[in-house]
Amino acid sequence: MKEVRILRQVNVIVSGRVQGVGFRVFTQQLAVENEIVGWVRNLDDGSVEIEAQGHDMMMEKFLKQLNKGPSFFAKVKNMEVTEKEVTHSFQKFDIK
Template structure:
């Protein structure tokens, strides 16, 4: 399958715990492009682009919390049209 793009809203204890940096490291390891940013409601928004297999692994790793202090309660996942990001960055 070709390029897939997902918007992932992460709920839980995910701000101020290194979650965005951990997300960046995992994305780079899996060659996923996109962005990660804190939202004002305490959630984190991830736009992740890659192949289906890499995105499945990425979602699995996101659910684990990425850092010892992060606690992921829920993920909201929505498919978006591909944007063709060149890299993964923290906003």
């Protein structure tokens, strides 16, 4: 039986100690490793926003790793994941 690959798009707001600790670069590396496309950017309130698109199994892995954070210095306190309708296909994963 062939594996069904469902394309997902999510918006993620990550809060905690996530700016100035390499979180955006970490997110981009995770995205590339997990075949996720989209973007990541810092928000004015100190949180980080991610728009990510990828196949279901890879997205789950990406979100779990994201929740751990990149290093001792980063601390993810909360991750708000919102499922979105897949509207268009991103070409790569960008840091904004």
